[in-house]
Amino acid sequence: MFVKEIGVDLGSSSVSMYVRGRGIVLREPSLAVVDRASGELKAVGSDAEALLSRSAGSLAAIRPVRCGVITNAGMAERMIRAYLKKVLGGSPLKPDLLLCIPAGISEVSERTAKDTGMQAGARRVRLMQTPAAAALGAGLDIRRAAGSMVVDIGHGVCHAAVLALGSVVAFTTSLAAGEHFDAALMRWLRRKKNLLIGERSAEEIKRAIGCVLPREEPLSLPVRGRDLSSGFPRTCEITSVETQEAFLGTAEELIEAIRLVLEQTPPELVSDITRDGIRLTGGGSLLYGIDRLITEKTGICAYVAEDAADCTVLGLGAALEKGSASPGSAPHLLRRKLSKA
Ligand SMILES: Nc1ncnc2c1ncn2[C@@H]1O[C@H](COP(=O)(O)OP(=O)(O)OP(=O)(O)O)[C@@H](O)[C@H]1O
Ligand SMILES: [Mg+2]
Incomplete structure (x- = not known):
């Protein structure tokens, strides 16, 4: 044994x-x-x-x-x-x-x-x-002298980091992760549709139709919650375009976390990252459009890793x-x- x-x-x-x-x-x-x-x-x-x-x-x-x-x-x-x-x-x-x-x-x-x-x-x-x-799980060789960048978007936390020679060279830890997106959706529904929904429903909507960039085909879902004025249950429709609006602030926080890491990173390592791209891991990286949004905002290609979660x-x-x-x-x-x- x-x-x-x-x-x-x-x-x-x-x-x-x-x-x-x-x-x-x-x-x-x-x-x-x-x-x-x-x-x-x-x-x-x-x-x-x-x-x-x-x-x-x-x-x-x-x-x-x-x-x-x-x-x-x-x-x-x-x-x-x-x-x-x-x-x-x-x-x-x-x-x-x-x-x-x-x-x-x-x-x-x-x-x-x-x-x-x-x-x-x-x-x-x-x-x-x-x-x-x-980074290792995403298949990156972090021992090499060149810089690699990984952004792990989990449920409670997002770790953005640059690694080289086996160590973390620069990092930020931000709340721009799954739970924060769910909370943003709950706030948006409260404010715009006067509807109170639970965390579980918010997460389900996010996974099913949520996006941070427009989907090719817009999607919609009926959402059941409690009307804040009457106190009674009510069902209304939410569209993927509306989730994009709800997620805007959190998506900006995520981009800012990445920007801060790049700002702390020595320029020669930044050029390695520009060449090799940013690897996205964690369940939160499966949110529709997040890779393209990061690519658009940073000018560096972002890829969702295989088996990201x-x-x-x-x-x-x-x-x-x-x-x-x-x-x-x-x-x-x-x-x-x-x-x-
Ligand atoms: N297809 C999907 N679209 C959007 N979000 C998703 C999808 N699949 C999973 N998620 C989100 O991924 C998050 C869970 O990711 P993960 O398992 O990496 O988190 P964790 O490791 O438990 O949390 P942390 O790393 O923050 O401690 C949840 O917020 C979940 O809603
Ligand atoms: Mg995690």
């Missing part, structure tokens, strides 16, 4: 795990539900989602990771413990974990990440910066397969995925 080495992408909306030699074995919501009265943990992940949809307000949802950092260590620990149990089955051996953390976080947050992993049952915890993992965990996996957490590239192993543990 060997100690398992597991890469853990602890995201704001989902947790993914990669077991060395096996590939991705888990992708679950980054969510726990507790009983409001007793504080007892009832379920984590997709079980928690199912339970919440059936509870009549007696349960509280807790998202232990916000903006890429652990904000509820106790709950994060219990969630990771539950997922490790799922992945490892009954193995008595403690695993070694490789966790990703945003670039530039405080020593306290780093320590929290390590301690949380240890408390969740790890034998050893190593850390890797998210932009390095995302899995790039970070694939990058952690690549580092594990190489036998070290130090950045490198292992493109031949990157796409190795398993659908079940």
Whole structure:
């Protein structure tokens, strides 16, 4: 029996795990539900989602990771413990974990990440910066002397970074990510259509018809919410063109984050990026038109990476397969995925 080495992408909306030699074995919501009265943990992940949809307000949802950092260590620990149990089955051996953390976080947050992993049952915890993992997962060779740029648009946070010689040279961490787009849509519907909708509906609309540049064929959807004047349910129509208007401010924030990184980057590395383009990763990069918008605004070609939503965990996996957490590239192993543990 060997100690398992597991890469853990602890995201704001989902947790993914990669077991060395096996590939991705888990992708679950980054969510726990507790009983409001007793504080007892009832379920984590997709079980928690199912339970919440059936509870009549007696349960509280807790998202232990916000903006890429652990904000509820106790709950994060219990969630990771539950997922490790799922992945490892009954193995008595403690695993070694490789966790990703945003670039530039405080020593306290780093320590929290390590301690949380240890408390969740790890034998050893190593850390890797998210932009390095995302870039590796996107197939970039970040060890080379030339500059590479990756923009990871997640749910709670967007990491824009330039890497060279295996390190992060410049970065920004911004809120211009999935959750922020959802909130913008909710605000827009409140203001323009006097309609209150929930976060889940906003996310569904964003995925189905949302865009930051016009779609070839405009789309529309009926949206059901609560009329703010009457207090009664009401259904109205929303079009893709309207989502573009709602997303404008957040899209501008995203472009500004990219501009700030380029501004901090030495000119010779900027010219490498201009030649090679910007790689987009994270689920948020799947928002329609985001690659073309970044290309238009920056003048640098932006491409959505293959398996964009899995790039970070694939990058952690690549580092594990190489036998070290130090950045490198292992493109031949990157796409190795398993659908079940
Ligand atoms: N097709 C799509 N169109 C638009 N947005 C999408 C699409 N698919 C996924 N998303 C968004 O991607 C986000 C989730 O991305 P991801 O899984 O990379 O986040 P995360 O890693 O959990 O969060 P973070 O990195 O911020 O901690 C959600 O906001 C989701 O709505
Ligand atoms: Mg992420």
